[in-house]
Amino acid sequence: MTKGDTFSFYQRICVARGLRHGQSWTCVLVLYGIVTPFPSPIAALLEWNVSATTVISVMPLLLAVFAIDITDTVDFSVYSASGALLGFTILFAHTYASGLRARLDASGRAIGGTAAMLMVGRRSS
Numbered sequence: 001m002t003k004g005d006t007f008s009f010y011q012r013i014c015v016a017r018g019l020r021h022g023q024s025w026t027c028v029l030v031l032y033g034i035v036t037p038f039p040s041p042i043a044a045l046l047e048w049n050v051s052a053t054t055v056i057s058v059m060p061l062l063l064a065v066f067a068i069d070i071t072d073t074v075d076f077s078v079y080s081a082s083g084a085l086l087g088f089t090i091l092f093a094h095t096y097a098s099g100l101r102a103r104l105d106a107s108g109r110a111i112g113g114t115a116a117m118l119m120v121g122r123r124s125s
Contacts, residue, residue: 010070010083019076028080035084036091043095052100059093 014025043055066089069082101110 013071014079017074017079019074019079028083031080031084032087036087039088039092040095043092043099047096047099052096055096056093056100059089059096062089063093 011025014028063086066082066086069078070086073079073082098111102108105111
């Protein structure tokens with residue numbers, strides 16, 4: 001929910017705070033696009049070196065820090081870096097959480113049903 005709520009208003013926050021003046025919104029999107037391919041492979045490489053319970057315990061704290069940075073900063077560089085790192089953190093934590101779920105449920109039903117669980121209550125148009 002943190003990522004959904006923060007990213008839904010990401011561009012609006014930038015404009016409302018006056019951060020867009022003199023800076024390029026394209027740079028923010030390019031930075032986000034450069035950062036987001038890396039968290040899943042990094043998480044896969046670190047999977048056996050860093051405990052999944054540690055990662056899924058610490059990452060929500062980082063998400064909160066980056067969300068607060070996005071919503072409260074008046075510095076464009078902090079704003080754009082926090083947006084990219086928020087996406088990185090979400091993808092990194094999800095990779096660990098999915099791996100942990102897969103190890104805990106050998107039948108595969110938990111991983112198979114994850115997409116359906118997330119869509120429960122979603123309104124179709």
